[in-house]
Amino acid sequence: MIKNYLITALRNLSRNKTYAVINITGLSIGISCAIVAYLMVNYMTGFDKVHRKKDRIYRVVTISKSGDNQDHNPGVPWPLLTALEEYFPEFEKISGLQNYGGGLIKVPSVGSDQISIQQREGIGFIDPNFYQILDRRWLHGDPLRALEEPNSAIIAQSLAQKLFPDQEALDKIINLDDKYDLRITGVVEDLSDENTDFNFNLLGSFATIAGEKEPDSWGSLSSDFQCFVLVRENASLQDAPARMDKLVEKYYKLAAHESKHHMLQPFADIHYNQDYQSFHSSVSKTNVWTLMLVALFLIVTACVNFINLATAQAVKRSKEIGVRKVLGGFKSQIRWQFLAETMMISLVSIIISLGLAELLLLKVNHYLELKLSIDYWHDLIFWYFLLVLWLFTSLLSGLYPAFVLSGFKPISVLKNSITVSNIGGIQLRKGLVVFQFIISQVLMMSTIVIMYQMYFVRHQDMGFDRKAILTIQLPHKDQNSRKALVQQLKQLPSVQDITSAADTPASNSVWRSNFILKTDSGKVENDAQIKMVDHHYVPTYGLTLLSGKNLTESDTINGFLINETLARYAGFSNLDDAVGRQFRFGWNNEYYPIVGVVKDFHTTSFKNKIIPTVLCQSEKEYASVGVRLSSSDLGKEVAVIGKLFKSFYPEYDYNYRFMDDIIQRFYSNEEKMYNILVALTLIAIFIGCLGLYGLAAFMANQRVKEIGVRKILGASFANIFGLFSIAFLKLIAIAFMVALPLAYLGMNRWLQEFTYSINFEWWIFILTVLATLTLALLTVGYKTVRAAVTNPIDCLKDE
Known part of the structure; x- marks a missing residue:
């Protein structure tokens, strides 16, 4: 019996090649994404599970x-x-x-x-x-x-x-x-x-x-x-x-x-809580769940194609079912026949998806800096996962069509009274198309929002210059070696300015302590961030001095620069009033004057608000050198500076970064999420368009005689094209109305992680609608145009 099911399934698939190719392609892509998502989730959730206690x-x-x-x-x-x-x-x-x-x-x-x-x-x-x-x-x-x-x-x-x-x-x-x-x-x-x-x-x-x-x-x-x-x-x-x-x-x-x-x-x-860092890059549990849900949605979307096309094929296969029933076939046998076809398509899809997953991993590992791989020989859980995936896709794709097709009555079938409208599939197919495009549009809007936010954080003014500034991390705090290196660097014609400091203006390293600031009415006490810098720090990084003057050359503290947030907190509406005030910071028991106020600058990512910040000298803490370069050939200058570095620190690696690279690292997780979403969005749209194309092809075949009659009665090309296109455009519009609030709620919650973020712009939603409509029209356009230009005699000649 099983052999007969398989032979019949192969025959039916060979007769309906377009149907088989669309389903296998959609399922293969969806399953390959699920395999990659499984590997990623398995990696993300596998940290430090070996500890017995x-x-x-x-x-x-x-x-x-x-x-x-x-x-x-x-x-x-x-x-x-x-x-x-x-x-x-x-x-x-x-x-x-x-x-x-x-x-x-x-x-x-x-x-x-x-x-x-x-x-x-x-x-x-x-x-x-x-x-x-x-x-x-x-x-x-x-x-x-x-x-x-x-x-x-x-x-x-x-x-x-x-x-x-x-x-x-x-x-x-x-x-x-x-x-x-x-x-x-x-x-x-x-x-x-x-x-x-x-x-x-x-x-x-x-x-x-x-x-x-x-x-x-x-x-x-x-x-x-x-x-x-x-x-x-x-x-x-x-x-x-x-x-x-x-x-x-x-x-x-x-x-x-x-x-x-x-x-x-x-x-x-520890590995998932981003409030408290770990010794490894942490990952948000929200990102893990998002990845799992999107992978599930892609599988479901591919299965939706299967259901859509299978129910659309119902009329075409109704006579086959009627003959089977007349010859004594039971409902259960017919159901198993259709499930066998579905399981065969799913199995072929899984085999193809393994190859696709290997190709996807090449890109995933590159973009996400991972080393994911499929362990075919030792990972038994992976094979269980594939088995569950095969059964899940087979049942989800095949159960409904099997029950619909096996329910046809032989007398109705043989009288040709089974039509698309009376098998109960029209509303279902419309609902499935809407579901597919809800997923596609939510992903598309989310991708645009993340891209816009990433553009914002890369290009928004952070309060200091970051172009062509090379930061060299010193291996130790030997000030004699540092001073000698700085003197040599100053001789290079491409070096515009150079500064020594404990750290760059923006970094993940934050050193905070309490301060006391004397005012006319008493004292102001609070916490502030401190940056140990020399007198070249302000011009090298392009900080803006709003009041007073810059720090003077000194090995130790002889005055403080404060940012305007600290000045406002202390109650100085006029920043000039802060200059000259006595200030004491942290461990130092002596007061020194505030010599100037600098414009606020971001010391961490845009996820955090600007906090009170103090700049002062302390040569013993200088652990980096910042170099502003004017040369257009930065690669050459980096190499020249590297040779100088090795002459002073021959045993150490030349560890350098540009300010742009330092800032980009703040958003490495968001960049990775963006890359994943772009790929998943394209895949979801492609799977949705596959189903849309298959459905358009079926509808064109089913309505060929209607088109012939309409053309004889005077319908124009535009009338016929509109007849097909408007039906799909309505479904996309409905999907957009559902996707809009879902994407808004999800992305609004994500943007709340940033203290400084973009606003939702109307063009994001318009762009999503236009992109979806364009793709839908291109997908159904070929079949629609072909149907619209068909000679009506060819449509009606078999009557």
Whole structure:
């Protein structure tokens, strides 16, 4: 019986090639997108799932409020680890992690062939509890004692092999940045960035850096120092927030305008919560769900084509069904026959989609900077996914047509009384076309909004110049090397100006502390961001001085520049009144005058509002050099500057970025989402147009005699063309009325993530309608024109 079903299915598909090609093409594209979406979601949701105790692991995070400003920070003060033991006896283990970032690792040797490796990241300091909370396989060393002593460290296997080829790394000595001599006391397995936020290759002991920390430094907060806790089994954390508040009340010395809160962030939330950064690029759960839903919609859209064309074919196949029933065929047999055809089309589509998915992955991996691949031999869950996908598409596509076609009565069929209008399919097909174009138009409007917002953030004035400004990150804060490099750079004819600073005007690194500003009525206290800069910073980056003068040349603080937000907050409606006021910032107990007020500039992305900002000198903190270039051949100048850099820092990599690149990194997730949406929109439109073309072809064939009669009675080409086109245009208009509020609500919510964003413009919706109408007319145009110019004699000659 199954063999007969398959043979009959093949015969029917060979007779209806257009029907088969349209369905297979649509399903193949939809399924390939679903496969890629599965791989992406599997990657996004697969971080750090190997830790056995993950359900009991939490990270302690900090929420700081100062006046109207609120800051979320994944870091905690150094002494918090000890205080937690007092307030939380249900914490089985408490551990800290100090992220060191990157550095130069050397193997001390007498000879000239010294081995040195520069790590861009993956270096940190931990206590012995860290890998009793998280899991990592130890290859050599004692996990309980390896990190007890100062100047001890554990190392990843691959790094150990690079530093000590053909040797055992255990008990060897390495040097980090000419600052720490570390004895290797453990070797651990390598981890992959593809599945963890904690891929550290070199981890020194906390005891090594303990002397650098102040034991009572409750006012110092850095995102690089984080705290992790392991909660005892069955322990209750219901009153944890109240106890955290008591801890803050006891240990912190807060001003009236300040408040601090510590929260326990579940370990599973670390990779997805964008309020608190992780050591890997985080991903929004909203983006994961959006990707899954869009992939599902594409599958459903492809299935809609199948249903649409199958019901449209009902009249054509009605005689076949009538004869089958007269010869004794049961409804169940006919249903299985049509389901067999559907399952065969779905199976062929899945086979083709695997090849399409491999091609899609080449682009996806390039644009999204991923390394996704299909593991055919080891990923059993992938094959289960394909099986479920095959059954889902087969049932969704085939059940309704099978029940409709198997329900025909033989007597009605053989009397030719079965028509498109009485099988109950017209409204269904119209509804399915509307559904397809709702999805297409929502995706199209969303893509245009994201593109417009991305254009806005790239080209909107940020309050400083960013064109042709090269930023060189210095490997360490040796000021003699920096000054010598700066002097050499000034000799280059293409260098217009040059500045030294702790960081660029806009960056992901924010250093904040409290300030006191003396006014006529007393003192103003609040938090502000500080930027350590030299006197060339303002002209190099093109900051606008609104009042007063620029900083003067100095190695240490001799005055402050403030932004206009800080001046307005302090109550100076006239900015000139702020100049000369005495100002004290953070750790410095001395007051210095405000020498000038600069125009507000964005120090982070457009997602955040401009906050009070202070600029002052502090040579010991300068870690970067900004160079304004005038040459049109920037590539050549970058290479020349690189040679100079290597002459002063021969052991280090030449690490540079242009300001435009730094700003673009703020929106890397949005850029990736935009690229995905563009591709999915084009695919959704293509699948929708496939179905529209198939339906137009069927309607043209069904109405060929009607067209002949109309032309004999005097209907013009325009009348016939309008007869077909208007029917589809009405459906697209209905789809637009539904898609408009859906896209508006979704994109409005997305734009709320930005403090500075575009407004919804009327042209976005007009452009969507025009694009959809144009595509629809082009899709149905060929069949419509052909039907309109057909000779009426050819239409009626069989009568």
